[in-house]
Structure formats: structure tokens, C-alpha cells
Amino acid sequence: MPPFDTEAARTRLLDAAEELFYARGIRSVGMDDIRTGAGLPLKRVYALYPAKENLVxxxxxxxxxxxxxxxxxxxxxxxxxxxxxxxxxxxxxxxxxxxxxxxxxxxxxxxxxxxxxxxxxxxxxxxxxxxxxxxxxxxxxxxxxxxxxxxxxxxxxxxxxxxxxxxxxxxxxxxxxxxxxxxxxx
Amino acid sequence: MPPFDTEAARTRLLDAAEELFYARGIRSVGMDDIRTGAGLPLKRVYALYPAKENLVxxxxxxxxxxxxxxxxxxxxxxxxxxxxxxxxxxxxxxxxxxxxxxxxxxxxxxxxxxxxxxxxxxxxxxxxxxxxxxxxxxxxxxxxxxxxxxxxxxxxxxxxxxxxxxxxxxxxxxxxxxxxxxxxxx
DNA sequence: TAGCGTGGAGAACGCCCGTTTCCCGCGTAC
DNA sequence: GTACGCGGGAAACGGGCGTTCTCCACGCTA
Missing domain, CATH: 1.10.357.10 (Tetracycline Repressor, domain 2)
Structure with missing residues (x-):
């Protein structure tokens, strides 16, 4: 699982998280919104950050x-x-x-x-x-x-x-x- | 329903809401917390303010x-x-x-x-x-x-x-x- | 005393969301 | 060609919360 385009995925994930968290606040943004924004399967999101708090x-x-x-x-x-x-x-x-x-x-x-x-x-x-x-x-x-x-x-x-x-x-x-x-x- | 101790209830409700909302933020506080804090039945809370947003x-x-x-x-x-x-x-x-x-x-x-x-x-x-x-x-x-x-x-x-x-x-x-x-x- | 309505306490409902799990398709190895 | 495994998409699970509903105890009236 690790060596794919992990770093690219991490960047896209953080990009999506930043855009959404900053625009709407933290609690207003669901993990599903971030997954959609990053275009990543939820499984990969949680592989990179085991919980929302870590992503924040x-x-x-x-x-x-x-x-x-x-x-x-x-x-x-x-x-x-x-x-x-x-x-x-x-x-x-x-x-x-x-x-x-x-x-x-x-x-x-x-x-x-x-x-x-x-x-x-x-x-x-x-x-x-x-x-x-x-x-x-x-x-x-x-x-x-x-x-x-x-x-x-x-x-x-x-x-x-x-x-x-x-x-x-x-x-x-x-x-x-x-x-x-x-x-x-x- | 109206003329009981409505004004006293309203005061206690707002007191509890203020203490909780200010201390913890708005989304972190549930209507049940406020009801408990005010010592009021939920029915009366919603009679005074039909939704959480009105109470806020x-x-x-x-x-x-x-x-x-x-x-x-x-x-x-x-x-x-x-x-x-x-x-x-x-x-x-x-x-x-x-x-x-x-x-x-x-x-x-x-x-x-x-x-x-x-x-x-x-x-x-x-x-x-x-x-x-x-x-x-x-x-x-x-x-x-x-x-x-x-x-x-x-x-x-x-x-x-x-x-x-x-x-x-x-x-x-x-x-x-x-x-x-x-x-x-x- | 019998009936009625009012108000209190909390259960119930529906929805949202964080997290986990399942299932399917595809590429690979023999 | 077939069996295997990995990854993707999405459904499922569990809990929390805003809101509504049900049930029961009490007090008033004739």
C-alpha cells in the first residue's frame, strides 16, 4: 500500500482539506467532502491520516x-x-x-x-x-x-x-x- | 401555556445558554445540555425558541x-x-x-x-x-x-x-x- | 369522586458524520 | 487460463444531536 504516489496523494489531500477547512470551518466539513475534493478513496485518506484530528x-x-x-x-x-x-x-x-x-x-x-x-x-x-x-x-x-x-x-x-x-x-x-x-x- | 413563569424560564434558559455557548462554542453544546443547565423540560425550551438558531x-x-x-x-x-x-x-x-x-x-x-x-x-x-x-x-x-x-x-x-x-x-x-x-x- | 386538561420527563425519530468493512474488477504470476 | 491479491467505490455501522411525540401524574371542576 505505501509506495504508490503517496506523496502526491498527500498533497492533494492537504490541498482539499485546506481549501475546505479554511472556507467553512472545521466541524462544518465532513470527511466525505474532503475525499470528494481530493478525489481520493476514503480508505487512502484514512491510511494517510488515521483520524480527522490528524488531518486538521x-x-x-x-x-x-x-x-x-x-x-x-x-x-x-x-x-x-x-x-x-x-x-x-x-x-x-x-x-x-x-x-x-x-x-x-x-x-x-x-x-x-x-x-x-x-x-x-x-x-x-x-x-x-x-x-x-x-x-x-x-x-x-x-x-x-x-x-x-x-x-x-x-x-x-x-x-x-x-x-x-x-x-x-x-x-x-x-x-x-x-x-x-x-x-x-x- | 403562556402565562406561567415564562419570563423567569426565559431568563434561566438564556443564562444557561450563555454560560454553555460562551464556554464551549455553539456546535459543541447540545440542546440537552442547555435543558439540563436551565432545569427546564425540553418542551418548554422549544416553546420559547422554536429552534436552536433562535436561541443562539x-x-x-x-x-x-x-x-x-x-x-x-x-x-x-x-x-x-x-x-x-x-x-x-x-x-x-x-x-x-x-x-x-x-x-x-x-x-x-x-x-x-x-x-x-x-x-x-x-x-x-x-x-x-x-x-x-x-x-x-x-x-x-x-x-x-x-x-x-x-x-x-x-x-x-x-x-x-x-x-x-x-x-x-x-x-x-x-x-x-x-x-x-x-x-x-x- | 370522576373526568379532563395541562405540564413534566424522557423516549423516539431522522439525519448527519466519523470510521470501518465489504465487494468487485483488474493486473500479475505460474 | 486460472488463481491470487491489491486497490477503488460505496455501503454499513455506531454515536450524537436537533426536534417531536408519548405517557403519566397532578390539579381543577361539577
């Missing part, structure tokens, strides 16, 4: 890697340390404008399952901690006071939530403006 | 009124216009510290059901719009530039989300400090 974890872990890589790539296109911080919010705006944007997968997942699934709570905390650490690094590299980092995190999280609920990218430019104000020396 | 709406509407009233009461204890804005974040901190705090009921509900329930999406937007309008009012009363209002909204939303995920009240003081910086003239 794999989806969030892959998305975490990709999301942070895309953010880092956008930031790395900029040199000046303070501009790099603002680039975070520019990239958020680009993300908000993507078709199908529905807010942050971890905030949504935490709201849906955080109190009922320790795994979901852990993944959400890990992702947000990594994002917070990344922002702290940018702040340190710019020689700014350390307490600006958490403040930028709040702006970014607020922008994600607000953009998701209202379906507009305006929060990105509002957050960017607020961030620029916070970067000015006291 | 009633829960969110009552919570909306109460949440905004509590916020307004905390703000109204302060006179100076800029201090009133900061009082918002002080009150958020007090809220975060309450036992059982699990983030914002509308953010969580939107993440869980926003894409699958138009009613949930509408309620979340209405609540957040009302909060945004309230902040805009405080900003106008303080004679500040209008674009500070949405920035404060992002800080507050980000604080709710981050406090919910990490289970700490630190975001309230971080958001308060950021807000204070934004209130300083450019």
Missing part, C-alpha cells in the same frame, strides 16, 4: 509554515528596518485582498474548537507565539523599545479579525498607519 | 446589550475625554481577568459559523459595528482625528483575541499603552 493538525502545520514564509518573503524584499515593520502590514493588506480571505485560520479554529480540543488550542498558541516572536525580532532589529512588539501584534491581530468579519482590507491600512505612529520615538 | 440569536443579542452597557458604565465613571478612551482598555483588562474569559463571543462565533450561517455573520458585524461606532464617538468627543477611532478598534480587537488565546490579561495593558501613544498629537 497537518493542515494547520503546513499552513503555518507557508504563511510565515510568505510573510517573511514580503518583509525580506525591504531593507530599512522600520520599513520592514511596515511591510508586515502591507503584506497583510495583500493577504486580505485575496479571494476567499476569511480571517485567520488559527483565530477561527481557536474560536471554534479552542475550548474543546487541546490540540487546536496548542496549535493556535504556537502559531501566534511564532508570529509574536517574529515581530519582536523586527522591532529589535530596528532598535526600538521592546514593548512595541506586542503592540504591533495587537494591531495585526485586530486587523485580521476586523478584515475577516467585515470583508474589507481597510484594516490593513489603518493598522499600518497606527504602526507608523508607534514607531516614532516617544 | 437571543443569547447573542442579550449579551450584546449587556456587554456594551458594562463598557459604557466603566467609561462613564471617567470625565476627561482622553481618559475615557483609556478607560475602555482598563475595562477590557478587567473583563479579561474574569474567570471563564474565553475571548470575544462574536469573534469566536464568527470563526465557527460565520461562513455557514448568515445570521451569525450579521450578528457579529452588527456587534462590531456598534463597538466601532462607540469608539468613534469617544474619539470625536476628545477632539481627535477621526482616523484614530478605527485604530483603537484594531487594538481592542487584537487584545481580545490575544488575551483569549493566551489566557492572559497582558494585552489589555499593552493595548492601553499603544492607545495612549496614538492619542498624542502627531
Amino acid at each position: 493538525e497537518a493542515y494547520l502545520e503546513r499552513r503555518d509554515v507557508r504563511w510565515r514564509a510568505r510573510l517573511a518573503a514580503a518583509v525580506d524584499a525591504v531593507d530599512e528596518p522600520r520599513e520592514r515593520i511596515l511591510a508586515v502590514f502591507d503584506w497583510l493588506g495583500a493577504w486580505f485582498r485575496e479571494p476567499g480571505f476569511r480571517g485567520c485560520a488559527w483565530i477561527n479554529g481557536f474560536g471554534e474548537l479552542g475550548s474543546v480540543s487541546p490540540a487546536m488550542a496548542r496549535l493556535a498558541r504556537a502559531h501566534k507565539q511564532a508570529f509574536a516572536d517574529y515581530l519582536d525580532g523586527l522591532v529589535a532589529a530596528a532598535g526600538l523599545r521592546a514593548d512595541v512588539g506586542p503592540q504591533l501584534l495587537l494591531l495585526a491581530e485586530g486587523a485580521m479579525v476586523t478584515a475577516g468579519i467585515f470583508g474589507t482590507d481597510a484594516p490593513a491600512v489603518q493598522a499600518r498607519a497606527a504602526a507608523a505612529a508607534l514607531l516614532r520615538p516617544a | 440569536e437571543a443569547y447573542l443579542e442579550r449579551r450584546d446589550v449587556r456587554w456594551r452597557a458594562r463598557l459604557a458604565a466603566a467609561v462613564d465613571a471617567v470625565d476627561e475625554p482622553r481618559e475615557r478612551i483609556l478607560a475602555v482598555f482598563d475595562w477590557l483588562g478587567a473583563w479579561f481577568r474574569e474567570p471563564g474569559f474565553r475571548g470575544c463571543a462574536w469573534i469566536n462565533g464568527f470563526g465557527e459559523l460565520g461562513s455557514v450561517s448568515p445570521a451569525m455573520a450579521r450578528l457579529a458585524r452588527a456587534h462590531k459595528q456598534a463597538f466601532a461606532d462607540y469608539l468613534d464617538g469617544l474619539v470625536a468627543a476628545a477632539g481627535l482625528r477621526a482616523d484614530v477611532g478605527p485604530q483603537l478598534l484594531l487594538l481592542a480587537e487584537g487584545a481580545m483575541v490575544t488575551a483569549g488565546i493566551f489566557g492572559t490579561d497582558a494585552p489589555a495593558v499593552q493595548a492601553r499603552a499603544a492607545a495612549a501613544a496614538l492619542l498624542r498629537p502627531a
Whole structure:
């Protein structure tokens, strides 16, 4: 059973899972929906991930890697340390404008399952901690006071939530403006 | 059937629904859990709200009124216009510290059901719009530039989300400090 | 006291969904 | 050509849940 096109099947499975879970939420998506989306027999789905929870974890872990890589790539296109911080919010705006944007997968997942699934709570905390650490690094590299980092995190999280609920990218430019104000020396 | 202690029953029902829905999410809570929590026969539950969705709406509407009233009461204890804005974040901190705090009921509900329930999406937007309008009012009363209002909204939303995920009240003081910086003239 | 209706408790129904199992067809080996 | 085994599709199973229905105990009326 193992050596077929297992890796290709895994990719298609995660692609289908990501599209469906992100668009509709986790509980709203049945394993049958995913099987249909991936074009895989249910038997193979369960051979790759023995339970739905494992598939959810794999989806969030892959998305975490990709999301942070895309953010880092956008930031790395900029040199000046303070501009790099603002680039975070520019990239958020680009993300908000993507078709199908529905807010942050971890905030949504935490709201849906955080109190009922320790795994979901852990993944959400890990992702947000990594994002917070990344922002702290940018702040340190710019020689700014350390307490600006958490403040930028709040702006970014607020922008994600607000953009998701209202379906507009305006929060990105509002957050960017607020961030620029916070970067000015006291 | 109508004139018994219908209003008392309705209150107990909404109390139980609020406690359970907020703590565990909406789909994780069964009508039987609510019936047990309220100590009401299922027949009476369905007499008061013909479907779960109606009960969810009633829960969110009552919570909306109460949440905004509590916020307004905390703000109204302060006179100076800029201090009133900061009082918002002080009150958020007090809220975060309450036992059982699990983030914002509308953010969580939107993440869980926003894409699958138009009613949930509408309620979340209405609540957040009302909060945004309230902040805009405080900003106008303080004679500040209008674009500070949405920035404060992002800080507050980000604080709710981050406090919910990490289970700490630190975001309230971080958001308060950021807000204070934004209130300083450019 | 006999009859009636009202309200409470929980069983029952139908549906959905995560997971497992069955069966059939095809390719391979001898 | 035939037996074997593997993989695919889908049906089956078990549990949970929203909603409805049944049954019984109690209180009022003549």
C-alpha cells in the first residue's frame, strides 16, 4: 500500500482539506467532502491520516509554515528596518485582498474548537507565539523599545479579525498607519 | 401555556445558554445540555425558541446589550475625554481577568459559523459595528482625528483575541499603552 | 369522586458524520 | 487460463444531536 504516489496523494489531500477547512470551518466539513475534493478513496485518506484530528493538525502545520514564509518573503524584499515593520502590514493588506480571505485560520479554529480540543488550542498558541516572536525580532532589529512588539501584534491581530468579519482590507491600512505612529520615538 | 413563569424560564434558559455557548462554542453544546443547565423540560425550551438558531440569536443579542452597557458604565465613571478612551482598555483588562474569559463571543462565533450561517455573520458585524461606532464617538468627543477611532478598534480587537488565546490579561495593558501613544498629537 | 386538561420527563425519530468493512474488477504470476 | 491479491467505490455501522411525540401524574371542576 505505501509506495504508490503517496506523496502526491498527500498533497492533494492537504490541498482539499485546506481549501475546505479554511472556507467553512472545521466541524462544518465532513470527511466525505474532503475525499470528494481530493478525489481520493476514503480508505487512502484514512491510511494517510488515521483520524480527522490528524488531518486538521497537518493542515494547520503546513499552513503555518507557508504563511510565515510568505510573510517573511514580503518583509525580506525591504531593507530599512522600520520599513520592514511596515511591510508586515502591507503584506497583510495583500493577504486580505485575496479571494476567499476569511480571517485567520488559527483565530477561527481557536474560536471554534479552542475550548474543546487541546490540540487546536496548542496549535493556535504556537502559531501566534511564532508570529509574536517574529515581530519582536523586527522591532529589535530596528532598535526600538521592546514593548512595541506586542503592540504591533495587537494591531495585526485586530486587523485580521476586523478584515475577516467585515470583508474589507481597510484594516490593513489603518493598522499600518497606527504602526507608523508607534514607531516614532516617544 | 403562556402565562406561567415564562419570563423567569426565559431568563434561566438564556443564562444557561450563555454560560454553555460562551464556554464551549455553539456546535459543541447540545440542546440537552442547555435543558439540563436551565432545569427546564425540553418542551418548554422549544416553546420559547422554536429552534436552536433562535436561541443562539437571543443569547447573542442579550449579551450584546449587556456587554456594551458594562463598557459604557466603566467609561462613564471617567470625565476627561482622553481618559475615557483609556478607560475602555482598563475595562477590557478587567473583563479579561474574569474567570471563564474565553475571548470575544462574536469573534469566536464568527470563526465557527460565520461562513455557514448568515445570521451569525450579521450578528457579529452588527456587534462590531456598534463597538466601532462607540469608539468613534469617544474619539470625536476628545477632539481627535477621526482616523484614530478605527485604530483603537484594531487594538481592542487584537487584545481580545490575544488575551483569549493566551489566557492572559497582558494585552489589555499593552493595548492601553499603544492607545495612549496614538492619542498624542502627531 | 370522576373526568379532563395541562405540564413534566424522557423516549423516539431522522439525519448527519466519523470510521470501518465489504465487494468487485483488474493486473500479475505460474 | 486460472488463481491470487491489491486497490477503488460505496455501503454499513455506531454515536450524537436537533426536534417531536408519548405517557403519566397532578390539579381543577361539577
